[in-house]
Amino acid sequence: MSTTAASTKPVDPSVKVVTDATCTFCGCVCDDIDISVKDNHIIEAKRACVMGKAWFLNHHADDRPSCLIEGKPASVAEGVERAARILTEARYPIIYGLSDTTSEAQRVAVHIGDLIAGTVDTTTSVCHGPSGMAFQSAGEVTCTLGEIANRGDLIIFWGGNPAENHPRHFTKYSLMPKGMFLPNGRKDRTAVAIDVRNTKTAKAMDLFFQVKPRSDFECLWTLRALAKGIDLDPAVVKKDTGIELARWQDLMARMKACKFGVILFGMGLTMTRGKHLNSEALLSLARDMNAFTRFVVKPMRGHGNVTGADNVVTWSTGYPFGVNMSRGYPRFNPGEYTTSDTLARNEADAAMIIASDPMANFSQPARERLASIPYIALDPKDTPTTRAATVAFTTATYGINTAGTVYRMDDVPIFLRPAFESPHPSDFDVLTAIKHRVMELTNQQ
Amino acid sequence: MYDPLHGVDGQVRDIWIRDGRIVDAPSDPAVRPDKVLDAAGLVVMPGGVDMHCHIAGPKVNAARKMRPEEKRKAEHIMRTSKTRSGTMGSTPSTFATGYKYAGMGYTTAFDAATPPLAARHVHEELEDTPCIDKGFFVLMGNNHYIMRSIQRKEPERLKTFIAWLLGAAKGYAPKLVNPGGVEVWKQLPSGNVHGLDENVEHYDVTPRQIIEATARGANELKLPHPVHIHANNLGMPGNWATTLETMKTLGDTRGHLTHIQFHSYGGGVGDQDTFNSKVVELAEYVNTHPNLTIDVGQVLFGKTTSMTGDGPLGYYLSNIYHTKWFSADVEMEAGCGIAPIEYRDKSLVHSLQWAIGLEWYLLVKDPWRVAMSTDHPNGGSFLAYPQIIQLLMDRTFREEAIKQVHPAVRERSTLAELTREYTLYEICIITRSGPAKILGLANKGHLGPGADADITIYMPNDDKRVMFEMPRFVIKDGRVIVEQGEIREVTTGKLLHVAPGYDTSIETDIAEWFEKYYSVRFRNYPVSDDYLHDHEIIGCG
Incomplete structure (x- = not known):
């Protein structure tokens, strides 16, 4: 078995292993990577995603002058x-x-x-400048990624594609983990994607809303109206959003019924028509939902x-x-x-x-x-x-080369463990x- | 010179300073000082100590981000050849915060609510908060490991966890914020607890158990400031009963109840018509229980920002005042709520809040057990302290002020009947000597040999607000850093923290718990000494 093979593999004394190192490639800032270093090259990055592996394994100090x-x-x-x-x-x-x-x-x-x-x-x-501006007008109801892992039972991804841009987000934080109040992990969660494209993320969901391009603002206000119990014209909703009113109503029913709802949003929302008005509508929707249940929102930060x-x-x-x-x-x-x-x-x-x-x-x-x-x-x-x-x-x-502090997308500070000078x-x-x-x-x- | 710890009440004395500390006068009269500061005719006190304010970390920074509208019209903090630029508003930028505290003669301040997971953030901001010494309290009142230890009846484990957490975060004291209530807030729509004996689901513990067990454990650790309590039901009419129960729950263990003004209300739940002061009843209990200390959390009229680790409170306030709202639920379990607020002197509730704060200062007999605070920026800015001093020292001024506020203050509080006027000696106690003692800071708040040479020198003035707004000199660690309100030298100041000893074998269990429920690796969590700027460990016991 592979585990046996690994444990009996002779230890190469020229290989240095740095455990619990941090990948700074994306906003997930995974701090559980075990890096093996040989001759100032990273030869292995255990637990890193495909992007993280590329970040670590392709790293070489440029032989340019400083x-x-x-x-x-x-x-x-x-x-x-x-x-x-x-x-x-x-x-x-x-x-x-x-x-x-x-x-x-x-x-x-x-x-x-x-x-x-x-x-x-x-x-x-x-990138998320419009979210920052929306934050200034509406505030934000948010939480750390660990709280999502422990409590989030309805997860909505809006205008983002974490499956490809934040590959470990699903497994570490938002979809798969068995949390304190979600002992069965994925089975205890309902996952929804709202996007103009049928992405890899969309395929991992229970529900997918392929909305009309440039209609995020209308979609969000449809949901805000439904949250308040306002009657909407099905024809107008379909025309404006590309989605049947009944499907929005079903989504709103789920949003009200969940215990801890989470909306994770990306630049598909913040950098398309409406920009900070889209972000503001989303932050407001999350706030509105707290009249019925607990609901939070979080931008998916890239760098x-x-x-x-x-x-x-x-x-x-x-x-x-x-x-x-x-x-x-x-x-x-x-x-x-x-x-x-x-x-x-x-x-x-x-x-x-x-x-x-x-x-x-x-x-x-x-x-x-x-x-x-x-x-x-x-x-x-x-x-x-x-x-x-x-x-x-x-x-x-x-x-990789320097220590220091990095803030994860949820404002959690993490200290870096460099692999080599x-x-x-x-x-x-x-x-x-x-x-x-x-x-x-x-x-x- | 005013040095209440040594009974010095306005006598003329010399102070000798060497290497940043106050020392005995040299026995050899031939010894001459290198430098002499002539303070003849001036008022000399230890540097001010703010034991409860919100000045650093994710909550404060979220408020800065959320409120650009306050800043353009506020005082501009200009860059000078010595100092950084900054912004004011209710939550000043870090550099501005340091300069403003120092400029007002305060040399030490403690951030009151740090989520454990954000400890490094707080350290970074505090390093960028110049001129003052500082530390922070660590949120524990809704921590799952603590609740599980109570559920499993493991007081020893709970105590050891407190020691581990303070050491790992490099914090100063355990802080309870709405114990149990923030966890219910995360579990239920508009969730909260409303009394000390309500059940917190999943762990089946009560707020009373959390308070009792944490206070006991922290006292057994002999922490310099064992437990800092933001009680349940903050701001709610009728909450005085919860506050009294909280005091009783502490028995004779040492405990500090913070911003008690917000917890001293009579009246029925949700019924503003019966809202009134219960300070007389609560102060009577404090007066007869020397284990208890308080800070006030004075409300001043004007615009500010409410910010708290009490998640449900933020929601409540933002709904009442229809404001924007920030909330953050954090693992290693803590919460956060932020909402803009304006205290209006025409409002019955706000006027009473103002009066209730003043009643607290005037009704607690022993000034060593009541510390000045506005719960900055919740009740108002720390920059309002001189205004509070004037209200306390000048009865005529206070009576005039009472005429300006909602008339119901006269019937629903005892403020108008209180004739007490604070002396300079007592002001010195509630603004520095007392808070230093309550915090267990042996080298702060006094001017005896061994004290840190943090000294504030005022020009006497009948207008006490003017006197305390702009000290003539502020000395930090023996160096003149402020003259007449202007920064002369910028120091970094040091971090004050505790390092209680504990049985490290508990770390295996904490690590297992940590890896299971939290999103940061256990090994990456603790803050090491070399992460800190200048720091000092305050001993236990």
Whole structure:
């Protein structure tokens, strides 16, 4: 049997095993991975999902120099000097990214933003930013993933595809686990998907609502109306949502009858027609349902530490993303201070991009602006953004090479156990050096 | 100089400081200090100690996220060459929080409700809260392992678990919030418990059992601050009976009842017409039971944010006031509720809440057992402390204030009849010496040799609000960090936590439980010493 084989396998003394390591690839932040390391290569990542395995097994420290200035190798010290000068000489410097690094590094980045009277924004502005705005108008009724595992008996996935984007979400948290109040695991749960596409997630459900594209807002308000007992015209509902009223009524009956309902939502909701109004309708629906039973809602966050970025920026400045400090104190205005906008409007005149790749995924005007201004990039990998950077630092990979704190999608902080050292400095080290040099140049403490 | 722990009541004295501590005056008269701060004519007190506030962690940060509308018009915290920028509103950003406490002469503050699972988050925020020393209380009143230990009649296991959890989180004290009620909230629509003997399903325990067992275990551990209790039925008319029962349940074990103002209401359930103060009855019990201490949770008029580990309370408040609402149910079992709130002086209920808080200060005879708090930001901001001091020290001012509020305050509370005026000596007790003693902080709240050199120096003023709003100097660990309201030097401050000893063999059982029910690996949970910024272990026993 395989178990016997495993136990009798001779132990290779050159293999180091790190148990309970954390995968920072997605917002699930699974912290139960056993990593085997040989000659600074990860040869096994036990319990990791297909994405996590790719994250760990394909990891290799780039043999690029730790610093490139205008594409030419340079010392880290030279890069720090140039970076500090770019940031302090700019009139509208922006700092962006932050969602794939430790909160320790995020804290330093926000501090630099303060020192240079800059603008700090994170990838939240292009993923769950609308949820953040909806949060500000409606609030949020939520819970941790462990509470879903222990209590959630009706799980609705809305506009997301965890089967492919958060592969262990089902088994660890939302669908399969035997929880305290759900001793039979999957059998004790009803699972529902609401999406425009018939995804792999949809196939794992008990019920699937393939709704009309761009109709999330109407679907959510249909449910809100049904929750309040308001009569609806079946023809209008069918026309607006693509789904028979009777099916919505059946869903609402289940929602009212469950003990602990959960709606997990993705960017299919937040980044389609309606955006923050969709998120707000969903947060409101979850709240409404608490008049009948317990109901919670949770955004499915993508990047490993985007939740940490939200938290760090909030506790430092009072606002979660899109924060401008040019007047000497923080101001918040999505659309005005968010990075795709400050670039596309040709306002930003210098940038520091941390662990993010806007040159690959921003709009053409934003990319053109970024390419035309001096900017600094920190990334473990060679990317379109690092390639066009004035100063590019190759940094150690968080979770694999560096310790630090990461916030799971449910705001639970987890400390990383690195597997081996990188030849490159960490984001934290580079940012700290830049911060000190900025302080010297600007005569601040 | 005011140093109530040593009976010093406004006498002129010298204070000698070395290496951040207060020391005896050198016996050799030839010894000269390196630096002299002339405080002649000024009022010298230990640094203020806030024993109950909400300043760090997921709940506070959720409130910051949820309420941008408060910030643009609030005071702007500008970046200076020494300090970080920030925002105010009812939940200031972390840096602003540190500067504002220090600017007001407070040098120590304790966050009152940390979910165990979020301990690291709280540590990160506290490190970013400069100038003050700080610590936090760990939510335990709805913890399943604790309830199971009670169900199985395993008091030793319960006690050991408390020790393990405080050590693992690097927390300071066990906190009970609506014991049992938050678990029922997770199980049932609008669920809650309404009295000490209601059953909590699944574990078949009662709030009374949770209070009794936790208080006993924590006292046996000889924790510096054994148990900090947010009683059941917060805010409900008629809840004074529950509060009295909670006090009785403690017997003669040490226990602290927090924001007691919110727990001192007479009247029928849901019937505002009979809402009234029951402070006289409750204070009488406190006065005759020296094992009990309280902080007030004073309400001030204006807009603020209600935030609590009491999940069902958040729902209740957001429904009453039709506000946005944040709620979070957390494994390692705790809850959270947040809702904006405005206390209006024309409201009967709010006016009575205001009066009931003041009655508590004035009716507890021993100032060492009543600490000043607003339950920041629940009753109002910590920045309102000078206003409360003025209300307590100046009877004429208080009588004028009573005229401004709902007239029913005169019939439904005794406030208008109370003539007591606090002295500076007593103010010093309820704002620093008392809370330090209640917390078991031997080096805080006094000016004797061995104390941390945390000192606040005020300009005397008949207007006590003005006097206490802007100290002349604030000294932290022997260094002048604030002069006339301006930050002169930024220190990080240190984390204060406990490290009670326990039989580590329990960890096998906790680990098994943890892996079965929680979504973080047991090994990854405990916070190690090297995760902390400057810290100090406060001893047990």
